[in-house]
Amino acid sequence: xxxxxxxxxxxxxxxxxxxxxxxxxxxxxxxxxxxxxxxxxxxxxxxxxxxxxxxxxxxxxxxxxxxxxxxxxxxxxxxxxxxxxxxxxxxxxxxxxxxxxxxxxxxxxxxxxxxxxxxxxxxxxxxxxxxxxxxxxxxxxxxxxxxxxxxxxxxxxxxxxxxxxxxxxxxxxxxxxxxxxxxxxxxxxxxxxxxxxxxxxxxxxxxxxxxxxxxxxxxxxxxxxxxxxxxxxxxxxxxxxxxxxxxxxxxxxxxxxxxxxxxxxxxxxxxxxxxxxxxxxxxxxxxxxxxxxxxxxxxxxxxxxxxxxxxxxxxxxxxxxxxxxxxxxxxxxxxxxxxxxxxxxxxxxxxxxxxxxxxxxxxxxxxxxxxxxxxxxxxxxxxxxxxxxxxxxxxxxxxxxxxxxxxxxxxxxxxxxxxxxxxxxxxxxxxxxxxxxxxxxxxxxxxxxxxxxxxxxxxxxxxxxxxxxxxxxxxxxxxxxxxxxxxxx
Ligand SMILES: C[S@@+](CC[C@H](N)C(=O)[O-])C[C@H]1O[C@@H](n2cnc3c(N)ncnc32)[C@H](O)[C@@H]1O
Numbered sequence: 001x002x003x004x005x006x007x008x009x010x011x012x013x014x015x016x017x018x019x020x021x022x023x024x025x026x027x028x029x030x031x032x033x034x035x036x037x038x039x040x041x042x043x044x045x046x047x048x049x050x051x052x053x054x055x056x057x058x059x060x061x062x063x064x065x066x067x068x069x070x071x072x073x074x075x076x077x078x079x080x081x082x083x084x085x086x087x088x089x090x091x092x093x094x095x096x097x098x099x100x101x102x103x104x105x106x107x108x109x110x111x112x113x114x115x116x117x118x119x120x121x122x123x124x125x126x127x128x129x130x131x132x133x134x135x136x137x138x139x140x141x142x143x144x145x146x147x148x149x150x151x152x153x154x155x156x157x158x159x160x161x162x163x164x165x166x167x168x169x170x171x172x173x174x175x176x177x178x179x180x181x182x183x184x185x186x187x188x189x190x191x192x193x194x195x196x197x198x199x200x201x202x203x204x205x206x207x208x209x210x211x212x213x214x215x216x217x218x219x220x221x222x223x224x225x226x227x228x229x230x231x232x233x234x235x236x237x238x239x240x241x242x243x244x245x246x247x248x249x250x251x252x253x254x255x256x257x258x259x260x261x262x263x264x265x266x267x268x269x270x271x272x273x274x275x276x277x278x279x280x281x282x283x284x285x286x287x288x289x290x291x292x293x294x295x296x297x298x299x300x301x302x303x304x305x306x307x308x309x310x311x312x313x314x315x316x317x318x319x320x321x322x323x324x325x326x327x328x329x330x331x332x333x334x335x336x337x338x339x340x341x342x343x344x345x346x347x348x349x350x351x352x353x354x355x356x357x358x359x360x361x362x363x364x365x366x367x368x369x370x371x372x373x374x375x376x377x378x379x380x381x382x383x384x385x386x387x388x389x390x391x392x393x394x395x396x397x398x399x400x401x402x403x404x405x406x407x408x409x410x411x412x413x414x415x416x417x418x419x420x421x422x423x424x425x426x427x428x429x430x431x432x433x434x435x436x437x438x439x440x441x442x443x444x445x446x447x448x449x450x451x452x453x454x455x456x457x458x459x460x461x462x463x464x465x466x467x468x469x470x471x472x473x474x475x476x477x478x479x480x481x482x483x484x485x486x487x488x489x
Contacts, residue, residue: 007137010065012086013044022081022111022165023048025370029178031107031167032057032077039075041100042083043067078104085112088127088137094153101154106174107167110150114164115140116415143365143413157281160367163404163413176278177290182368183273183360206233207247210240215259217292218267219299220244225292268300269353275311276318276357280364283308318358318382325379327354334377335432341377344392347435348375359384362406366413369404374433382408389427393440396447396483399424399466423467428457443483450485454478 019027023040026032034056040049043061052059062070080100087093101108118140123132129139141149143163150158150166157175158168169175209230213221220240223231234243248256274293275283286304289297294304301307317323328336333350334343343351348359358377362384372386385405389398401424405414418424427433428451431444451457456472463469473479477488 006135007088007131008065008135009086009137010063011134012082012136012138013063013066015045016047019051020048020081020111021162022109023052023079025161025165025368026077026079026107026109026167027055029161029167030181031109031178036076036106038077038079039073039103040079040081041072041103042080042096048079048081072103074103074105076104076106077109078107079109079111081109081111082113084110085129085139085141086137088129088131088139090128093139094149097150097153101156101168104168104170106170108154109161109165109167110146111165112141112146113138114415115142115145116417144411147365159281160363160365162367162370163415165367172284172288173290175281176284176288176293179278179281180271180274180290180293182363183270183277183356203233206230207243207250210234210243211247211251214244214247215263216267217296218260218264219296222295225295264300267296269356271296271300271307272311272314272353273356273360275307276315277360277364279311279315280361314354314357317354318361321380321382323354324358324377324382327352328377328379331355333435335429338379340379342387342433343375343377344433344435344438345373345375346438347433350435358382361408362386365406365411366404371402372404374427384408392427392430396430396480397426397428397466397469398430399426423465425464426466426469428460428463428469447483447485454485454487456485 018024023032032038032052036057038049038052038057038059040046040059040061043049043063043066045066046061046063049059049061060070060073060075061067062072078100080097083100084093084097087096097110100110118130118138121130121132121138123130123138125131126137127139129137131137141164143160146164146166147158147160150168154168156168156170157172158166159175159178161167167175167178169178206229209227210221213226223234223240226234234240251259271293278284286294286297289304297304297307301310328334328341331341331343331351333347334341341355348356351359355377359375361382366386369386369388371388371390373389373392374387376385376387378384383405385403387400388402389395390401392398400418402418403416405416406412407414429444429448431438431441431448434441434444448457455476456478457463463472479486479488
């Protein structure tokens with residue numbers, strides 16, 4: 001059958017109750033920003049365009065099936081959301097991709113359906129995809145396949161935003177800024193001593209902006225790196241150094257120096273993780289570094305060469321499974337088993353730089369797996385898994401819903417769905433996965449102590465699934481009420 005004649009592509013457009021995932025991610029990542037225009041190429045029913053307009057963005061869309069009379073136009077950000085996967089002709093598919101790219105002044109957001117969704121769609125094989133029972137076509141992309149296709153068609157810098165979603169950048173340094181911001185941590189709040197509180201309070205907002213900068217980047221800013229009003233205030237101190245000296249007085253010299261040193265160390269680690277991460281997409285030349293990153297490099301490493309050398313040493317260690325294993329054993333965050341180190345996503349920043357790079361290597365392939373809350377770093381082979389436990393906080397023994405496994409040797413992503421399983425794997429000892437300052441750490445630890453006392457956690461290898469755990473509870477005569485163990489009457 002000549003599918004190109006009959007495939008009703010417009011039927012693939014669904015009514016969206018919320019923003020589509022690629023558009024929501026682009027907003028969260030600052031790709032779509034207030035001053036930028038957006039064009040949704042293949043916008044379907046136009047729900048993303050409508051929502052973006054409501055949010056105050058200048059957005060337009062075109063779709064051959066739903067809004068054929070709109071104008072196809074250039075924009076700062078072009079979204080090509082789940083369009084390439086509905087086109088059955090590979091040559092036309094590539095043409096659409098290139099056309100969308102030609103319209104994008106800054107960034108093209110491309111989303112396509114990932115291969116693991118194929119099993120949810122019934123139909124028969126057609127070309128490189130399937131013809132569904134409704135007569136529409138779907139091509140499901142492996143993550144690495146989508147990446148290779150973008151690379152060969154567009155020959156531009158791109159970043160994996162999430163599984164099945166990529167940002168393609170016109171300007172290399174924008175890609176680098178995004179990668180750098182992904183590994184930067186936020187500063188902790190400050191408690192300022194009483195005597196100088198008045199001075200501090202008078203200019204609190206501006207001084208906090210300066211402090212926030214220093215505690216995030218581990219260095220003093222240049223004037224142009226601060227927001228307008230802060231820059232004016234700092235200028236009135238006659239130099240940033242003077243303003244920082246006031247801050248040091250206000251906060252206390254010892255505390256300030258300690259914070260600055262920790263911030264420097266964190267910022268150095270963040271930069272090393274970024275430079276190692278950037279090596280995968282081709283590290284930029286020194287002259288092409290985003291301005292703020294170039295200033296970080298100079299202040300924290302002296303030179304770009306020195307920073308890259310250190311990042312390369314770490315990358316070298318990522319290829320050394322023994323070094324990874326040893327670092328997993330020493331980790332001050334996460335649950336260590338014979339097989340792997342498991343870390344709740346709230347604790348990823350606390351991993352050593354080597355383990356952060358290990359995890360970042362997987363993210364080069366997958367992008368951010370937004371739903372995942374536990375990351376498994378294998379000790380035996382270079383494999384990282386993103387595990388999703390939707391009710392991790394509420395359920396005392398949450399069940400695994402989905403897992404995305406990244407094999408760094410084979411550069412392959414595999415997905416397993418447990419949502420239909422009657423007997424999924426479950427978690428115990430939740431406090432071991434989260435950092436000690438996690439808001440529920442004490443509650444989780446309390447439950448574990450009760451369960452230990454009741455003998456419920458003996459021989460933990462045999463209680464790893466929902467059914468086995470229920471049998472253990474029944475056998476010993478207990479039930480759970482929230483995070484409390486109750487003895488059955
Ligand atoms: C799955 S829908 C996605 C719609 C929208 N982007 C969203 O995420 O809700 C795919 C859309 O691609 C459109 N489409 C099909 N062929 C196209 C082409 N050659 N150029 C642009 N859009 C096309 C279809 O009309 C359909 O509305």
